[in-house]
Amino acid sequence: MPRTVLIGLDGATFKVLDHLCDQGHMPFLDRFRRRAAHGVLTSTPNPFTPPAWTTVFTGRSPGEHGIFDFARVTRIDGVPRSKLATARDIGVETLWSLVSRSDLRVNCLNFPLTYPPRPMAGNLVPGFVRWRHLRHSVHPPELYATLCALPGFDRKELAMDWDLERKALKALPRGEYEDWIRFHIRRERQWMSIVRHLDEHDPGDLLAVLFDGTDKLQHLCWRFIDPELVPADPDPWEARIVELCLDYFRQLDRFLAEIVERAGPEGRVVVVSDHGFGDTTKILYVNAWLAREGYLTWADGAPARDDDQLNVDGHADPSSLFDWERTTACALTAGSMGIYIRQAAGPGSPGVPPDAYPAYRERLRQGLAEIVDDDGRPVVRAVLPREEAFPGQHVERAPDLTLVLSDGGTLSVLSSSRVVRERGDVAGTHRPEGIFLAAGAGIRRGATVGPLPILDVAPTLLHCLGLPIPENLEGRVPAEIFEPAWLGRHPVTTGPPTRPPTRLPRASAHDLDADEEAILMRRLKALGYVG
Amino acid sequence: MEPTRALDQHRAGTSQDPLFDELVTLLEDLTSDWETGFSGEIGRDTRLIAELGFESIDVVHLIVTLEERFGRQDLPFQDLLMRSGRYVSDLSVGDLSGFLRTHLAA
Numbered sequence: 001m002p003r004t005v006l007i008g009l010d011g012a013t014f015k016v017l018d019h020l021c022d023q024g025h026m027p028f029l030d031r032f033r034r035r036a037a038h039g040v041l042t043s044t045p046n047p048f049t050p051p052a053w054t055t056v057f058t059g060r061s062p063g064e065h066g067i068f069d070f071a072r073v074t075r076i077d078g079v080p081r082s083k084l085a086t087a088r089d090i091g092v093e094t095l096w097s098l099v100s101r102s103d104l105r106v107n108c109l110n111f112p113l114t115y116p117p118r119p120m121a122g123n124l125v126p127g128f129v130r131w132r133h134l135r136h137s138v139h140p141p142e143l144y145a146t147l148c149a150l151p152g153f154d155r156k157e158l159a160m161d162w163d164l165e166r167k168a169l170k171a172l173p174r175g176e177y178e179d180w181i182r183f184h185i186r187r188e189r190q191w192m193s194i195v196r197h198l199d200e201h202d203p204g205d206l207l208a209v210l211f212d213g214t215d216k217l218q219h220l221c222w223r224f225i226d227p228e229l230v231p232a233d234p235d236p237w238e239a240r241i242v243e244l245c246l247d248y249f250r251q252l253d254r255f256l257a258e259i260v261e262r263a264g265p266e267g268r269v270v271v272v273s274d275h276g277f278g279d280t281t282k283i284l285y286v287n288a289w290l291a292r293e294g295y296l297t298w299a300d301g302a303p304a305r306d307d308d309q310l311n312v313d314g315h316a317d318p319s320s321l322f323d324w325e326r327t328t329a330c331a332l333t334a335g336s337m338g339i340y341i342r343q344a345a346g347p348g349s350p351g352v353p354p355d356a357y358p359a360y361r362e363r364l365r366q367g368l369a370e371i372v373d374d375d376g377r378p379v380v381r382a383v384l385p386r387e388e389a390f391p392g393q394h395v396e397r398a399p400d401l402t403l404v405l406s407d408g409g410t411l412s413v414l415s416s417s418r419v420v421r422e423r424g425d426v427a428g429t430h431r432p433e434g435i436f437l438a439a440g441a442g443i444r445r446g447a448t449v450g451p452l453p454i455l456d457v458a459p460t461l462l463h464c465l466g467l468p469i470p471e472n473l474e475g476r477v478p479a480e481i482f483e484p485a486w487l488g489r490h491p492v493t494t495g496p497p498t499r500p501p502t503r504l505p506r507a508s509a510h511d512l513d514a515d516e517e518a519i520l521m522r523r524l525k526a527l528g529y530v531g
Numbered sequence: 532m533e534p535t536r537a538l539d540q541h542r543a544g545t546s547q548d549p550l551f552d553e554l555v556t557l558l559e560d561l562t563s564d565w566e567t568g569f570s571g572e573i574g575r576d577t578r579l580i581a582e583l584g585f586e587s588i589d590v591v592h593l594i595v596t597l598e599e600r601f602g603r604q605d606l607p608f609q610d611l612l613m614r615s616g617r618y619v620s621d622l623s624v625g626d627l628s629g630f631l632r633t634h635l636a637a
Contacts, residue, residue: 081609084591088604116599132565133592320618 003267004464006208007259010049011215012273012435019227020249028257037443037481039450041436045389046402047275048335048430050085052454054113056272057095059458059473063392066091067113069336073397078351079324080340082332087114091394093498095458096120102467105204110191110212122204125194131159150193158190172220174237180220181244184213185251192255199262206465213248218277221245222428226279229426268440268464272457280409280429284379285416286331293367297326298415318413328352329364331413338399361385365401373420381406442486449480468495551628558583558624575625606634
């Protein structure tokens with residue numbers, strides 16, 4: 001079975017990569033893009049890492065898989081509370097499970113929402129897990145000792161976590177830029193060393209590896225990466241930053257070359273990003289607007305910020321910012337672009353009564369859409385009700401409203417003296433247009449395709465693996481990327497629907513399967529909770 | 532015999548609070564390679580942040596670990612971590628053990 005490889009480049013965009021290729025900084029990618037079927041890959045309605053990558057590895061939309069953010073928002077007495085979203089919160093079967101129960105092996109590296117690991121055949125090292133918790137997060141457990149024995153392995157360099165993710169969105173002092181970029185150069189080396197080890201000792205049938213330094217660098221250093229913004233006459237510091245960013249992409253190019261080489265002439269390699277990137281100059285302090293309009297009251301001591309910080313510090317539940325006796329709508333996290341409405345838990349309870357909800361939400365939606373900057377220009381391009389943005393079995397988990405900003409920009413959940421503020425420096429922010437490149441046996445050389453929806457990635461990978469496409473996947477196998485003769489010999493087949501995830505999100509222990517319940521009962525008995 | 536194993540065997544034979552003991556064993560294992568400098572015995576008054584070196588993200592992961600260990604995702608950890616709408620500054624192992632005792636029985 002020829003190997004199939006998925007290379008994720010978080011936030012990669014053709015605007016940057018094509019320029020780097022044209023300038024000779026990514027010679028392998030330059031050759032690869034010319035022989036690959038390629039085109040734009042359109043992200044999820046909110047082009048954001050957690051929902052988008054989860055769509056990549058489930059083939060389902062966010063309303064179906066239930067992931068909208070790094071945080072999982074639940075409503076307790078109507079108040080939206082956030083906690084860390086994990087693999088347990090994915091409401092559908094993943095590619096890792098599908099491949100595993102087809103008697104194939106998968107190596108999955110650095111994807112978000114893969115912690116804690118679910119049963120699978122192969123090896124998994126999750127992304128977005130702090131180094132302290134890596135030992136208990138890999139699959140199989142004995143893999144951790146193997147990784148520690150790799151020459152040069154450093155768990156503190158490998159692991160990225162939520163705190164560091166947020167740091168990417170902040171404006172850093174000039175003195176911290178170089179260390180930040182070098183840190184990500186080193187991180188990618190750590191992941192590449194794991195790729196090499198697994199390729200040599202347990203290659204599997206599907207390798208899925210995500211390099212997310214692209215996103216981290218582009219957020220902070222966009223003005224040093226975007227060819228339209230790179231300083232024509234940089235000062236010495238700017239020149240160093242430009243060069244360091246190029247070093248990152250040059251190294252990435254070498255890693256891409258090595259991975260494709262290892263896939264072999266019969267292998268198939270698919271390179272995608274979860275979303276694209278572009279510039280942003282504005283911050284919308286949407287909670288400041290909600291407070292001004294009477295939807296929200298700040299709790300005592302809620303910090304006011306007039307800098308470029310977007311989220312609360314640390315891991316405080318952002319709902320602690322608000323006085324919930326006098327708040328009916330708020331934004332909880334910057335990345336979700338979402339507004340949560342407090343719905344009354346019962347008659348006489350605080351919040352919006354159910355029969356008033358539609359009119360309330362529409363009034364809120366219209367008000368948000370009319371927000372303008374100091375020059376009277378609209379800041380909000382669209383405000384999407386959740387049924388429109390995220391239809392599906394988990395629509396109730398989604399924000400009640402999701403914003404699309406005019407410059408693709410970001411919102412801050414913090415208090416501010418102004419509703420719309422110009423950033424100190426131009427920053428990078430997400431755009432819907434990501435990348436898709438595929439090359440290998442049976443794939444059309446140099447074909448321009450798309451734009452393709454991100455839902456098509458999972459079916460494409462399954463077909464490359466020779467597996468049927470479950471009938472309930474929402475995307476398709478883009479036939480146009482394959483050579484007609486090869487596709488004729490390997491037609492797309494449809495299979496039964498995906499299974500429920502091995503461990504469904506559950507409200508109580510009563511939803512466990514028989515083996516899991518037996519283990520739990522033994523544990524509870526040992527603790528004296530059952531007879 | 533390693534000190535931790537000796538302690539586990541002692542606890543198994545004499546434990547009056549198996550839930551507390553299990554929590555201590557979990558915390559010892561979790562923090563064993565954190566390089567925090569903590570060298571004492573974890574007791575009911577041991578504080579997660581001040582003594583075991585937890586940071587807020589570590590508390591988040593601990594919650595996930597406990598949810599996995601006990602097969603429950605509905606435990607109201609926000610009641611443990613917040614007082615009067617504010618996050619508590621630290622948490623003792625005894626606080627955590629008491630919380631689990633109350634809510635696992637529910």
